Amino acid sequence: xxxxxxxxxxxxxxxxxxxxxxxxxxxxxxxxxxxxxxxxxxxxxxxxxxxxxxxxxxxxxxxxxxxxxxxxxxxxxxxxxxxxxxxxxxxxxxxxxxxxxxxxxxxxxxxxxxxxxxxxxxxxxxxxxxxxxxxxxxxxxxxxxxxxxxxxxxxxxxxxxxxxxxxxxxxxxxxxxxxxxxxxxxxxxxxxxxxxxxxxxxxxxxxxxxxxxxxxxxxxxxxxxxxxxxxxxxxxxxxxxxxxxxxxxxxxxxxxxxxxxxxxxxxxxxxxxxxxxxxxxxxxxxxxxxxxxxxxxxxxxxxxxxxxxxxxxxxxxxxxxxxxxxxxxxxxxxxxxxxxxxxxxxxxxxxxxxxxxxxxxxxxxxxxxxxxxxxxxxxxxxxxxxxxxxxxxxxxxxxxxxxxxxxxxxxxxxxxxxxxxxxxxxxxxxxxxxxxxxxxxxxxxxxxxxxxxxxxxxxxxxxxxxxxxxxxxxxxxxxxxxxxxxxxxxxxxxxxxxxxxxx
Ligand SMILES: Nc1nc2c(ncn2[C@@H]2O[C@H](COP(=O)(O)OP(=O)(O)OP(=O)(O)O)[C@@H](O)[C@H]2O)c(=O)[nH]1
Ligand SMILES: [Mg+2]
Numbered sequence: 480x481x482x483x484x485x486x487x488x489x490x491x492x493x494x495x496x497x498x499x500x501x502x503x504x505x506x507x508x509x510x511x512x513x514x515x516x517x518x519x520x521x522x523x524x525x526x527x528x529x530x531x532x533x534x535x536x537x538x539x540x541x542x543x544x545x546x547x548x549x550x551x552x553x554x555x556x557x558x559x560x561x562x563x564x565x566x567x568x569x570x571x572x573x574x575x576x577x578x579x580x581x582x583x584x585x586x587x588x589x590x591x592x593x594x595x596x597x598x599x600x601x602x603x604x605x606x607x608x609x610x611x612x613x614x615x616x617x618x619x620x621x622x623x624x625x626x627x628x629x630x631x632x633x634x635x636x637x638x639x640x641x642x643x644x645x646x647x648x649x650x651x652x653x654x655x656x657x658x659x660x661x662x663x664x665x666x667x668x669x670x671x672x673x674x675x676x677x678x679x680x681x682x683x684x685x686x687x688x689x690x691x692x693x694x695x696x697x698x699x700x701x702x703x704x705x706x707x708x709x710x711x712x713x714x715x716x717x718x719x720x721x722x723x724x725x726x727x728x729x730x731x732x733x734x735x736x737x738x739x740x741x742x743x744x745x746x747x748x749x750x751x752x753x754x755x756x757x758x759x760x761x762x763x764x765x766x767x768x769x770x771x772x773x774x775x776x777x778x779x780x781x782x783x784x785x786x787x788x789x790x791x792x793x794x795x796x797x798x799x800x801x802x803x804x805x806x807x808x809x810x811x812x813x814x815x816x817x818x819x820x821x822x823x824x825x826x827x828x829x830x831x832x833x834x835x836x837x838x839x840x841x842x843x844x845x846x847x848x849x850x851x852x853x854x855x856x857x858x859x860x861x862x863x864x865x866x867x868x869x870x871x872x873x874x875x876x877x878x879x880x881x882x883x884x885x886x887x888x889x890x891x892x893x894x895x896x897x898x899x900x901x902x903x904x905x906x907x908x909x910x911x912x913x914x915x916x917x918x919x920x921x922x923x924x925x926x927x928x929x930x931x932x933x934x935x936x937x938x939x940x941x942x943x944x945x946x947x948x949x950x951x952x953x954x955x956x957x958x959x960x961x962x963x964x965x966x967x968x969x970x971x972x973x974x975x976x977x978x979x980x981x982x
Contacts, residue, residue, distance in 0.1 A: 534582025
């Protein structure tokens with residue numbers, strides 16, 4: 480089996496599988512069209528040549544002259560739609576189709592798109608430049624794009640009846656064209672000089688022969704590439720039909736989130752970049768705001784705890800009262816003439832009361848009152864909601880430590896009474912206990928305070944959060960749209976490579 484036949488058979492198997500897939504996803508029309516092409520590739524074997532160029536270059540006149548079909552021509556922009564004329568190829572069932580297109584400088588986007596589609600789908604492109612505009616930027620840009628793509632290409636310099644030999648010998652003019660186009664990789668034998676008027680240099684017949692030769696060489700190949708291109712086109716149409724409603728729905732979801740639907744995946748990418756950037760910025764703003772509130776609240780909380788730690792509640796006098804109370808608890812301590820137990824106990828109680836009263840007063844004046852004032856002032860300044868603010872101030876005012884005889888006597892460690900250093904340690908123990916009790920209550924208020932500050936900040940950032948939600952919805956809709964576009968593109972690529980897409 481020849482290599483060509485083998486590849487034709489393989490291509491047949493590939494597109495039968497793709498047809499089966501199209502059938503299974505509701506694209507029966509496209510499946511049948513693929514099978515029709517596979518059943519009789521010659522019946523549809525058409526070699527398509529698209530003519531393009533600036534308006535009034537003479538495309539329609541040239542296509543008319545080549546095909547013998549009269550197309551509308553004129554000095555103003557004339558051709559509005561892509562239009563095809565057919566020529567049969569001598570000695571073959573194949574056809575040559577010439578596509579006339581609107582000027583590429585058309586300002587109508589719809590024309591432009593139709594023209595570009597026709598150009599990309601054609602088997603061969605002929606760029607037509609009129610005699611006076613050979614080096615027009617649009618022509619050279621198109622030329623560059625198609626050379627890059629490896630498209631079969633011819634370049635026609637038309638209306639050469641306008642050439643005046645007396646100004647410049649034609650050979651010299653032709654050489655300058657050859658040299659410009661050589662920079663773009665265009666060989667001289669694909670450059671033609673034509674006119675529908677009179678000129679001894681007219682290569683209209685040579686252009687016609689070249690086109691026929693291109694078509695015939697394609698057909699001689701069994702037209703495999705040609706057939707493949709048609710199969711790919713139909714399969715892609717099928718893929719597009721399958722994805723259209725999905726892209727449409729994803730586009731509507733974007734329109735709902737963003738106000739309008741993107742016109743292309745590229746536009747969606749740029750919108751997504753913009754929204755993602757906005758979201759990042761808002762999130763940063765939100766996080767910074769929350770962090771600042773948290774830091775501020777924590778600093779206030781620390782200042783309350785520090786106020787307790789630093790409060791002077793046992794100066795020398797107080798410590799002395801504590802010391803003599805503890806010393807009275809020693810077993811050898813006795814008072815009164817008869818050292819009666821009753822008197823001794825009464826003295827111990829008196830000393831305990833003196834110590835407890837003194838330290839209780841100091842706790843009230845130097846610890847609890849300043850702490851309550853500090854809390855009330857910080858809470859007021861923090862501007863948190865009035866109910867919580869009042870609750871915290873009341874809580875601070877109500878902090879109470881009942882330092883009485885019972886409280887101070889419970890701290891005594893009887894086993895330590897023998898030590899001469901113990902009385903001082905005892906007072907330190909009482910102070911530590913009081914501060915521990917104060918810290919426990921203040922820490923609870925401080926937690927409530929921090930939570931209230933964060934809640935206030937959350938409230939203040941309600942607009943930021945709403946904006947974040949909006950940007951995040953937009954990002955999600957755009958991402959979903961792009962995912963669909965990417966899936967469609969993947970499916971296009973797969974059918975172009977003869978593989979069944981997995982959608
Ligand atoms: N002198 C001269 N005029 C020509 C030639 N070919 C076309 N024309 C004139 O150039 C003008 C434009 O020709 P068309 O064939 O309509 O040009 P086109 O490129 O199809 O133009 P659009 O369809 O508008 O893009 C018409 O007035 C034609 O008569 C030529 O070989 N020589
Ligand atoms: Mg025209």
